[in-house]
Structures are given as structure tokens and as C-alpha cells.
Amino acid sequence: MNMKKKKKIDARLKAIEAWHLKWGEFECPTCGRAASYRNIRREQWLYCESCWITWYLGENVFSSWRYETEADWRANARFLNKFRVISF
Ligand SMILES: [Zn+2]
Numbered sequence: 001m002n003m004k005k006k007k008k009i010d011a012r013l014k015a016i017e018a019w020h021l022k023w024g025e026f027e028c029p030t031c032g033r034a035a036s037y038r039n040i041r042r043e044q045w046l047y048c049e050s051c052w053i054t055w056y057l058g059e060n061v062f063s064s065w066r067y068e069t070e071a072d073w074r075a076n077a078r079f080l081n082k083f084r085v086i087s088f
Contacts, residue, residue: 008060015058028053029086038076039065045076047083054083 026035028048035046037057044061047054065073 012061015061026057029055037062038080039068040073040077040080041065045080047080052083053086054080055086 026037026046027033028035028046028051030051030053031048033048033050035048037044037046039045039062042059042065044057044059044065045054046057068076
């Protein structure tokens, strides 16, 4: 594995670790239920369908966005538009 790639993965793991320290599992900060996420390009947005809120997790925290298309991101954006954006 080259250093650049390793650095990228380390940064991603650090972001996940920081999140876990702050919020435990990927839980809704309001109701504590497990949160789901959608990608908008490189960005991951977590959301809770019980509380109708969404919040920004980070960029490239999960790599699933790489397998999605412009159309997927448009659909995800439309989906997330139904939620209220909260920030920390
Ligand atoms: Zn919730």
C-alpha cells in the first residue's frame, strides 16, 4: 500500500473514531435510534426518519459514494431535502 493511500485511510478511520467518541454508534443525537446515511458526491449525510433531521458527517468517511452516479446523488439530495438540516 502506498503512503498516500494509507494516509487517506488513516484520516478516514480517524474521522470515524472521532464520531464514535462523540456520538457512540451512528446514532441520532435526538432520539438515539440508529441513523442511516446517503451520499451526495463525496459527502456523507446521516439522517433519522423518526426525527426528520439530517446532519453532515464528513467527506469520504464511507467509500460507497464511489459506486454511485450523478443520478444517485440527485435522488439522494431530493430525499434529504425532506429533512431538517441540523449542525453541531
Ligand atoms: Zn432521531
